[in-house]
Every structure is written in C-alpha cells, then in structure tokens.
Amino acid sequence: MAAWLGAPLLVIALLARRLGPLPAWALGLAAAAAIGFGLATWHAGRQPPMPELPRGATILTGRIAQVELLPEGRRLTIAAPSLDGGAPLARQVRVRLKADDPARPAPGDGIRLRALVRPPSAPAYPGAWDFQQAAFFSGLAGSGFALGRAEVTPGAAGPAFAALRAGIEARVTAAIPGPAGAVAAALLTGGQSAIPPADLGAMRESGLAHLLSVSGLHIAIVMGLGFWLLRAGLALVPAVALRLPVKPIAALGALALGGAYLALTGGQVPMLRSFAMAALVTLALLAGRRALSLRGWALAATLVLAVNPAAVLGASFQMSFAAVLALIAGWEWLRPRLPRPELGGWRRRLWLAGFGLVATSLLAGAATTPFGLHHFGRLQLYGVAANALAVPLTSLLVMPAGMAAAALMPFGLERWALLPMGWGVEGILAIARCVAAWPGASLAVPPIPAWGLGLASFGMLWLCLWQGPWRGFGLPLILLGLLSGLWERPPDILVSGDGRLIAFRADEGMFLQRQSGASAFTREAWQRLFGVAEARALPREGAAGGMACTAGACTLRAVPEGPAVALLRGAAPAAHCAGAALVISAEPVRGHCAAQVIDRFTVWRHGPHAVWLAPDGVRVVSDRQWRGDRLWVPPMPVPRGSASAEPPAAME
Incomplete structure (x- = not known):
C-alpha cells in the first residue's frame, strides 16, 4: 500500500512547488517515506522463508560459495546445501571446519561433511541486536561446525571474485605470518575472520577498528593513487596527451579500479556508500561541478537503501553515513574560518595536513559516538591520538604497498610489496596495542536507547x-x-533464551547465575547493557543490595515493601509461589503456581525475558512480545505429546 502512495505523493509534491516550498517539502518527505516502506516490504517479501533445520547432527552436502580464514581453521559458506540427502535449500549455510582438517577447499568445489547446524539465535535480550533478522535478509539459513573431516570434490570455478579473494588471502598470509598477515588480508579483501580476537579487540579499544572495515579511506587511497598513476602515465605519451582528454580518462579508469575493489571486498555497506559517492564525484569532475556535497551524500544513501533497505538498522550504515555527513558539513563550516598561518612552502603544507588529520578524526569520531554508544556501549577516549599515527601510515605505506602487491600477483612477485606492507601493518598493530593499554582507553557505559x-x-x-x-x-x-x-532504566532481571544465564541487577553491579554451556556472548552483551566490566556470581547465602540468598533460592526486591521475585535453585516451587509476584527457574516449574513464572518452558517458547521491578508490581517483557510477528521470527514451538513434555534436545 505504501509503495502505491509514493508515486502520487511525489507528483503532487512537484505540482505543489507553486504554492511554496514548505507544502512541497512536506509532501516530498511523505512520498519518500512511502517509497521507502514500500521498498522494505518488497525486499522482505522476496526473501525465501527460513527452513527448519535438523536438531541433531546432519550430513551436509553442497557447493562452496566462499572460504574465510580463521585464526584456527576455515569457515565455509555453502550454497544450495542439502541436509541428509534432502532437497537443496534456497538459503546458504555457514560451517566452521575442524582446526586440524587438512582439506583446502576453494570456491566452486563440492563438499560433504557431518556437521551440527543451528538456526540463527534470538537476540541476547529483548531489544538487543536481532541475529535472525540479519540472517533473514542476508540469505543465511543457519551456521554450525563440522563434527568430522570434510570430503572435498574439485568442481568448476566458483564465483570469480570469491575465488580471487581466497587466492589473495592465501598469498598474503603466506608472505606475512601472524596477526599482521590477517590484517593485511582484511585490508585487501574485506574479510576480518582471520584476525585473532586479542588484536581485533585492541583495534576496537584504540579507535582504529574503522581501518579494518574497508570504506571511504581505503577506496579513496585506491582510486586516488590509481587516478594519479593513470594520469601521469597518459601524460608521458605525447600522442595521447595532446589528442585525448587525459583527466576524464584517468577519472573513469580510477572509478573502474574502485568498482573492482568493491567487488573484491564483497560489497559491504561502507564500501557501497563510498563507491556510490566516488561515482558521483567522478561524474561531477567530468561535468565540471562540485565534487563533494550534501546532495551527493543524500543520493548515495538513497542508492544504498534502494539496494538493501535493511542496512539502515545496522551500525555499519549508520556510522559510515554519519561520519561522511559530519565531514562534509564540518569542513564547509571550517574552511572559511581557518586561520591563515604565516608559513610558507612545506611548513604550511605540513601544518595544514596536521590540522586536517586532527579535525577529520574529531569530526568523524564525534559523529559516530552516539551510534557506538547505542550498538556497543563503548566509548574510546584516545581515538584521535591513535588515528593521528595510524592513518598516515595506512595512507602512505600500507595501502599503496597492498595495491602494488595485487598488481604483482599475476607475475608471482607480490612478496616484494607485501614485505613493506607487513611492516606498516605491524606498526598499526603496535599503535593499537599501545593506545588500548592506556588507562581508560575504552570505557564501558550503558547503551543509549x-x-x-x-x-x-x-x-x-x-x-x-x-x-x-x-x-x-x-x-x-x-x-x-x-x-x-x-532516563532509561535497564532491566532488573534478565533470563537467557536457554535458561542457563540469569542476571540480577543489584548493588550497582550485576549478579549472575551461570550453568554449564552458557553463552559467553550473551553474558558479554548483558554486561554491556548494564555498563559493567565483570559480573559477580550469585552468593550461595547472604544478602547484597535488595537481594537475599539461601542454598535453595534467592529473593530480590526493588524496595523493602515492594513485590518479591524468587529465583529457585533447588527449592520447591510451592514454598515461594504464594509469597512472590514472580518465580524464575532454570528448570521447568511443574504444577500450579499462583505467581507469574519464567522457567525453562517459558524461555523456550517466548525467548529471552527482561523484568523491571517497581514498588507497585513487576513488568515482564519477552523477546517474542518485543519483536512481534515478523517474517524472521520463528513460530512459537509446541512441545510434542502432552503439555508437560520436555523441550527438544536443542535446548540441551
């Protein structure tokens, strides 16, 4: 319905220009919103449905679409997978091979292995990042790990850029061992899976994680260097320089080089934004118009959202476009107000370069701060200092050497360029580790709503x-x-989707009951939500804040006279059902209970739960309530047999 309203509203907005700018502006916004909602609905409707995956081990066969390096082993994306000999699925499956598997599969090969595959997990808590939504729009059915060694059948060549990406990663990591090789491969191909967690964490905490996500900086270096080399090369040939427009030809060649880099790195959202703006800049140069403008930024955002409307919910899209918006508007405001230093020659250029680097880091860092706080609950304090050292190193050594290595690979001479690239990457990692070790380099704060x-x-x-x-x-x-x-009060209690984690917020901290097999990712997400670095274990006995524990149960109250919440740890439910407003248990609560219950069956059916305590009662919100009925939300499971049947083995 919204899509059909968009076109008429747009026509009316154009006609309403005679009445004044405000009516046309309001109608234009309404038309854009209608077209946007229509596109989003169309994109969602064209996605294949999520299949039901086996609950146990399965024999997985299919064709390899992508190979990703890991710190230990490899991860495969399998297209048209077949499970236990069934019909091929319309979605892909991602599987991690065993670390000691000698197989070296390539895109296009066939594969057969015994694996455990699980559907995407629910959010860590109501309102958290929705993995099921992300998988739904990316064409992923599930992911898992191999239980045995893979049987690889050589096949026809796979997708051209996927095979090229895998080959480049293999050559780079062979020439540059260790974390530096993984980072160098990420800069050339966009894949970050091989970077060790410690080094990835250091890059994030120092404010240098944007260097790993290929985007505007990288494509600007690639296209800028390509433009300069092409223009210089054409100018050296008098017959060409005197007869052909050298600058437009070099601009088009640089744009083609940027398009190849976009395809090689997998078309991630920051690169789509960067390439769209680069294409607009190239067209502006050819037409003699202004290269960078807010109109170009808006057109790039429109193109990206038309291709992938779901990207608007991701941190990558939001932070990328926010940074570019701040840079364009900020430099428009700064340029006429800049003092003119009484310096000449190289000293003035050095001053301008230093000021530009600091101002760019400040503008981009300030613009992305709200999004970093919302999605990650982290605040990097020394990002300007780290970027002042790492960005010039990336621009002047790492990326030019990487481009030279890519050009030399067809001749087998890439090692001569990869060695200096590795030295530069080692320098970036040293900067990241040093800055990340500074006191308060990355502060954990409660996410903004x-x-x-x-x-x-x-x-x-x-x-x-x-x-x-x-x-x-x-x-x-x-x-x-x-x-x-x-002003946003976090939940007082969280219960994970499998019941293995239960958290109480009390005494300015987070108390956690954890069972064997509990998700470390969920625990870390809860810590970010509460803004704490570590969680404390629930005491076996004693009191802490408004919480009192015995060997069989813990009781939590927001205020002394408020409603009580009982967490069962072996005690009989009947002993607490009458005196508590809410009973929580990691195991099923059988029989009648007068209080509201969150137990293993509850989270199995409705997903993770969040609880807020107030003097006049408790408010319970489940993940299913929060997300509602969506195409990517699995239907409510129904136990087989009687109502008291146990949840399936997937809960174990």
Missing part, C-alpha cells in the same frame, strides 16, 4: 543540513540523545 539515538540523529541532521543560524538548535538535541541513557 533507540529513542535517544533517534533524537541524536535528528539533531545531527538538523545541525549539518541547515545553513542558517538556527542550525545550532541541533546541538541540544544531540546532547539530550547522548544523555538519554540517564
């Missing part, structure tokens, strides 16, 4: 898009969005 992020985003758009003095009204909106976490 979605409405706070929306408020900060609107304030940023207001500040950057308007030109008049009223643009300053965007600053208080941004500030309110950043401080919105102060």
Whole structure:
C-alpha cells in the first residue's frame, strides 16, 4: 500500500512547488517515506522463508560459495546445501571446519561433511541486536561446525571474485605470518575472520577498528593513487596527451579500479556508500561541478537503501553515513574560518595536513559516538591520538604497498610489496596495542536507547543540513540523545533464551547465575547493557543490595515493601509461589503456581525475558512480545505429546 502512495505523493509534491516550498517539502518527505516502506516490504517479501533445520547432527552436502580464514581453521559458506540427502535449500549455510582438517577447499568445489547446524539465535535480550533478522535478509539459513573431516570434490570455478579473494588471502598470509598477515588480508579483501580476537579487540579499544572495515579511506587511497598513476602515465605519451582528454580518462579508469575493489571486498555497506559517492564525484569532475556535497551524500544513501533497505538498522550504515555527513558539513563550516598561518612552502603544507588529520578524526569520531554508544556501549577516549599515527601510515605505506602487491600477483612477485606492507601493518598493530593499554582507553557505559539515538540523529541532521543560524538548535538535541541513557532504566532481571544465564541487577553491579554451556556472548552483551566490566556470581547465602540468598533460592526486591521475585535453585516451587509476584527457574516449574513464572518452558517458547521491578508490581517483557510477528521470527514451538513434555534436545 505504501509503495502505491509514493508515486502520487511525489507528483503532487512537484505540482505543489507553486504554492511554496514548505507544502512541497512536506509532501516530498511523505512520498519518500512511502517509497521507502514500500521498498522494505518488497525486499522482505522476496526473501525465501527460513527452513527448519535438523536438531541433531546432519550430513551436509553442497557447493562452496566462499572460504574465510580463521585464526584456527576455515569457515565455509555453502550454497544450495542439502541436509541428509534432502532437497537443496534456497538459503546458504555457514560451517566452521575442524582446526586440524587438512582439506583446502576453494570456491566452486563440492563438499560433504557431518556437521551440527543451528538456526540463527534470538537476540541476547529483548531489544538487543536481532541475529535472525540479519540472517533473514542476508540469505543465511543457519551456521554450525563440522563434527568430522570434510570430503572435498574439485568442481568448476566458483564465483570469480570469491575465488580471487581466497587466492589473495592465501598469498598474503603466506608472505606475512601472524596477526599482521590477517590484517593485511582484511585490508585487501574485506574479510576480518582471520584476525585473532586479542588484536581485533585492541583495534576496537584504540579507535582504529574503522581501518579494518574497508570504506571511504581505503577506496579513496585506491582510486586516488590509481587516478594519479593513470594520469601521469597518459601524460608521458605525447600522442595521447595532446589528442585525448587525459583527466576524464584517468577519472573513469580510477572509478573502474574502485568498482573492482568493491567487488573484491564483497560489497559491504561502507564500501557501497563510498563507491556510490566516488561515482558521483567522478561524474561531477567530468561535468565540471562540485565534487563533494550534501546532495551527493543524500543520493548515495538513497542508492544504498534502494539496494538493501535493511542496512539502515545496522551500525555499519549508520556510522559510515554519519561520519561522511559530519565531514562534509564540518569542513564547509571550517574552511572559511581557518586561520591563515604565516608559513610558507612545506611548513604550511605540513601544518595544514596536521590540522586536517586532527579535525577529520574529531569530526568523524564525534559523529559516530552516539551510534557506538547505542550498538556497543563503548566509548574510546584516545581515538584521535591513535588515528593521528595510524592513518598516515595506512595512507602512505600500507595501502599503496597492498595495491602494488595485487598488481604483482599475476607475475608471482607480490612478496616484494607485501614485505613493506607487513611492516606498516605491524606498526598499526603496535599503535593499537599501545593506545588500548592506556588507562581508560575504552570505557564501558550503558547503551543509549533507540529513542535517544533517534533524537541524536535528528539533531545531527538538523545541525549539518541547515545553513542558517538556527542550525545550532541541533546541538541540544544531540546532547539530550547522548544523555538519554540517564532516563532509561535497564532491566532488573534478565533470563537467557536457554535458561542457563540469569542476571540480577543489584548493588550497582550485576549478579549472575551461570550453568554449564552458557553463552559467553550473551553474558558479554548483558554486561554491556548494564555498563559493567565483570559480573559477580550469585552468593550461595547472604544478602547484597535488595537481594537475599539461601542454598535453595534467592529473593530480590526493588524496595523493602515492594513485590518479591524468587529465583529457585533447588527449592520447591510451592514454598515461594504464594509469597512472590514472580518465580524464575532454570528448570521447568511443574504444577500450579499462583505467581507469574519464567522457567525453562517459558524461555523456550517466548525467548529471552527482561523484568523491571517497581514498588507497585513487576513488568515482564519477552523477546517474542518485543519483536512481534515478523517474517524472521520463528513460530512459537509446541512441545510434542502432552503439555508437560520436555523441550527438544536443542535446548540441551
């Protein structure tokens, strides 16, 4: 319905220009919203449904679409997989091979292995990142790990760029061993899976993680160097330089080089944004128009969202476009206000380069801060210092050497360029480790809520898009969005989707009951939500804050006279059902209970739960309530047999 309204509204908006800019502007926004919702609905409807995967081990066969290196072993993306000899699925499956598997599969090969495959997991808590939604729109059915060695059948060549990506990764990691090789491969191919977790964490905590996500900086280096080399090469040939337009030809060649780099790195959202803007810049240069503008930024955002509307919910899209918006608007405001230093020659250029580097880091860092706080709950304090050292090293040594290595690979001479590239990457890793070790380099803070992020985003758009003095009204909106976490109260209790993790928020900390096999990822997500570095174990006996524990149960109250919540740890449910407003148990609670119950059956049916305690009662929200009825939300499971039947083995 929304899509059909978009076109008429757009026509009416164009006709309403005679009545004044405001009516046309309002109708244009309504038309854009209608077209956007229509595109999103169309994209969701064209996705194949999520299949039901086997609950136990399965024989998996299919064709390899992609091979990713891991710190230990390999991870395969299998297209048209068949499970236990069944019909091929319309979605892909991702499987991690055993670390000691000698197989060296390549894209296009056939594969057969015994594996355990699971569907995408539910969010870590109601309102957290939705893995099932991300998998639904990416064409993934599930992921898992091999239980035995893989049988690989050589096949026809796979997707050209997938095979090229795998070959480049293999050559780079062979020439540059260790973490530096994994980072170098990530810069050339976009795959970060081989980077050891410790080094990946150091890059994130130092504010250098954006260097690993190939985006504007990388494509600017590739296209800028390609443009300079092509133009210089053509200018050296008098017959060409005097007869042909050298600059437009070099610009088109650089754009083609950027397109190849986009395809090689897998078409990630930051690269789509960067390439779309690069294409607009190239067209502007050919037409003699201004290269970078807010209109170009808006057109690039429109193109990316038309191709992949679901990208708007991801941190990659939000942070990438926010950074570019701040850079364009910020430099427009700064350029006429810059003082002119009384320096000449190389000293003035050095001053301008240093100021530009610091200002760019500050603008991009400030613009991405609200999104980093919302998605990751982390605040990097020394990102400007780390970027001031690492970005020049990336621009002047690492990426040019990487481009030279890629050009020399067909001749087998890439080692001469990969060695200096490795030295540069080692320098970047040393900077990241050093800055990450500084006190308070990365602070864990409670994430700002979605409405706070929306408020900060609107304030940023207001500040950057308007030109008049009223643009300053965007600053208080941004500030309110950043401080919105102060008004958003996190849950008092969290229960994971398998019941193995139960957390209480008390005494300015997080107390955790953890069973064997509990998800470390879920625990870390809860810690980010509560803004704590570590979780404390629930005491066997004693009191802490509003919580009192015995050997068989713990009781939590928000206020002394408020409702009680009982966590059963072996005690009989009947002893607490009458005196508590809510009973929580990692095991099924059988029989009648007067209190509301969250047990193993509850989380099996409705997913993770969040509980807020108030003096007048408790508020319980399940993941199923939070997300509602969506195409990617699995239907409510029904136990086989009687109502008291145990949940399936997948819960074990």
